[in-house]
Amino acid sequence: MRDAFIVGVGQTPVGEHWDRGLRELGAEAVRAALDDAGFETAGALYVGNMLGGCVNGQENVATLVADAAGLLPVEALKIEAACASGGAAVRAAALAVAAGACDVAVAAGVEKMTDGAPDGIIAGLATAADQDYEASHGMSFVALSALLMRRYMHETGAPREAFAPFAVVAHANAATNGNAMFREPISAEQFGRSALVASPIGIFDAAPVCDGAAAVVVCSQEALRAHHKPVRIAAASVATDTIALAARSDVLTLSAAAVSAQKAYAAAGRGPKDMDLFEAHDAFTIITALSLEACGFAKRGEALRLAAEGCIAPGGCIPISTFGGLKARGHPVGASGAYQIVEAALQLRGEGGENQVKGARRALAQSVGGHGSVAVTHILEA
Amino acid sequence: MDLARYHRLRSAYYRLEGQRCTSCQAVQFPARTTCRICRARTLEPHRLSGRGTVYSHAEVGPAPRGFASPYLVALVQLEEGLLLTAQLTDVDPEDVMIGLPVEMVTRRIQEHGAQGYLVYGYKFRPILPRRKAS
Ligand SMILES: [Zn+2]
Numbered sequence A: 001m002r003d004a005f006i007v008g009v010g011q012t013p014v015g016e017h018w019d020r021g022l023r024e025l026g027a028e029a030v031r032a033a034l035d036d037a038g039f040e041t042a043g044a045l046y047v048g049n050m051l052g053g054c055v056n057g058q059e060n061v062a063t064l065v066a067d068a069a070g071l072l073p074v075e076a077l078k079i080e081a082a083c084a085s086g087g088a089a090v091r092a093a094a095l096a097v098a099a100g101a102c103d104v105a106v107a108a109g110v111e112k113m114t115d116g117a118p119d120g121i122i123a124g125l126a127t128a129a130d131q132d133y134e135a136s137h138g139m140s141f142v143a144l145s146a147l148l149m150r151r152y153m154h155e156t157g158a159p160r161e162a163f164a165p166f167a168v169v170a171h172a173n174a175a176t177n178g179n180a181m182f183r184e185p186i187s188a189e190q191f192g193r194s195a196l197v198a199s200p201i202g203i204f205d206a207a208p209v210c211d212g213a214a215a216v217v218v219c220s221q222e223a224l225r226a227h228h229k230p231v232r233i234a235a236a237s238v239a240t241d242t243i244a245l246a247a248r249s250d251v252l253t254l255s256a257a258a259v260s261a262q263k264a265y266a267a268a269g270r271g272p273k274d275m276d277l278f279e280a281h282d283a284f285t286i287i288t289a290l291s292l293e294a295c296g297f298a299k300r301g302e303a304l305r306l307a308a309e310g311c312i313a314p315g316g317c318i319p320i321s322t323f324g325g326l327k328a329r330g331h332p333v334g335a336s337g338a339y340q341i342v343e344a345a346l347q348l349r350g351e352g353g354e355n356q357v358k359g360a361r362r363a364l365a366q367s368v369g370g371h372g373s374v375a376v377t378h379i380l381e382a
Numbered sequence B: 001m002d003l004a005r006y007h008r009l010r011s012a013y014y015r016l017e018g019q020r021c022t023s024c025q026a027v028q029f030p031a032r033t034t035c036r037i038c039r040a041r042t043l044e045p046h047r048l049s050g051r052g053t054v055y056s057h058a059e060v061g062p063a064p065r066g067f068a069s070p071y072l073v074a075l076v077q078l079e080e081g082l083l084l085t086a087q088l089t090d091v092d093p094e095d096v097m098i099g100l101p102v103e104m105v106t107r108r109i110q111e112h113g114a115q116g117y118l119v120y121g122y123k124f125r126p127i128l129p130r131r132k133a134s
Helices: A022-037 A052-056 A061-068 A085-098 A118-126 A141-156 A160-174 A188-193 A255-268 A285-294 A303-308 A333-348 B003-008 B010-015
Strands: A004-011 A044-048 A075-079 A104-112 A196-198 A211-220 A231-240 A277-279 A362-369 A374-381 B017-021 B043-047 B051-060 B071-078 B083-088 B101-110 B119-126
Touching: A004 A022, A004 A085, A004 A333, A022 A061, A022 A104, A022 A211, A044 A061, A044 A085, A044 A333, A052 A104, A052 A118, A061 A075, A061 A104, A075 A085, A085 A104, A085 A211, A085 A231, A085 A333, A085 A362, A085 A374, A104 A333, A118 A141, A141 A196, A141 A285, A141 B051, A141 B071, A160 A188, A160 A285, A160 A303, A196 B051, A211 A333, A231 A255, A231 A333, A255 A285, A255 A362, A255 A374, A277 A333, A285 A303, A285 A362, A333 A362, A333 A374, B003 B010, B010 B017, B010 B119, B051 B083, B083 B101
Parallel strands: A044 A075, A044 A104, A277 A362, B083 B119
Antiparallel strands: A004 A211, A004 A231, A104 A211, A231 A374, A362 A374, B017 B043, B051 B071, B051 B101, B071 B083, B101 B119
16 A cells, blocks of 8 residues: 555635535635645545535535536545544545555545524434434434433543533634634633533533535645645544444443554554644544543543643643634534544644644544444544 | 334334344344344344333433424443433433433334324333232
8 A cells, every 4th residue: 555645735614604505615625625735636536524415405415526626527425424424535535545546636524514404403413323223212412422421420420510621622722723613712610601402511512513614635655746745644544333322332432433543553553642632523522531532542531630631732741622623613524524634734734823733743633423433543644 | 203114113112122142142232133242143032121220311402303302311221231222201300310220111202203103112211119919
């Protein structure tokens, strides 16, 4: 397998884009990434998207984006892995280049959530769960996270307030990211006072419903140009777990996240201590905690202590969600994995601006779909 | 839920029917083609006890289309050891806690299917005190 490098990044602001749909958002991110790389077109386009079918009534999203971005007749395929779709699209592009199928591939993620009515979006998100044994019983995505969070609090003895640092750090980082949805810092006190959505989950535990698109250009060594600041994809791996939460031997271990991280560490010949930053799947504060444990940054039940000690903040031992993460940059579900890779690449290019992690050489990015039923892990190197 | 799907799920929804692996004796729910523990294919239908305790619980706020909140959901740990996701019924939210003994009952799960029929299946309620036979 050949090496694959990220040489172009593009993103739209995350938010409520009332005047733009899937095609405009997707095409804008793809064109921006190609412009950044200095390429006119690509040999393949992989588009991560989760809700096109059930919320927008639009499948075949990759063709839609290829058409809108002026890339026809490019090979274009939609990649779907629930909330990990964007990360899975990057993995597909890396594989295409590594296998020699093409020299330049584009991976994008796009989601247009605000077209749907709230109950339709809640039902759409629940399609990532087990339709027969979870969604059809009225489980919402938030409720499944609440089940995890309450059990975690029960086993660790932690109060709700102990999850505050994840939201506080995410909002602080988003404040200096021009593409973030929420640019207002919040305090731990505000977190503690916030309204509950599904107890013990409050509004500051959960990522927002929003629109957005992000894209990266991946190319081979042969296609590198002098002006590129290549970021090598040192590892890209996927693992799965039971589709229903209840079927797991330990619901508080995100086994798919752990296995995909272990595979990535092995492929890169690195471990957690070698990572300078971690773009975590912080869709809910409880998922952030479980991801930190799954990726080896904390032992089971100890992620909250890591957060309390300031490890996850800028300058800490493992800064997370450096541009605001899913929580505050925003979580356009099928696009979030692509945003993570864009942000990690910017860090490794030294183009993080006010959000720059000093001396960042290596980044871990992990997308988690369906409460841990699928996880995609990337290790990027400057 | 579409009618064909409801029909297909009836043994699981009405009788909590899963499987037992005759190779390693593990019990699983729902049914699969292989044992989740040892991957053997020697599986036989196995009806779960329907009795257990609340392992975790939550109150659903904003509900998905087709459901009317608020209602309670839980992970229930059955006597057999495995977990199940279900709604709780016949109980006040403030009386629910981890460890609460519960049992399966058959209740209406979805109130307005697209074709107007009702979907019934399992929910869990606190175990009622049994009267001693005199
Ligand atoms: Zn077995």
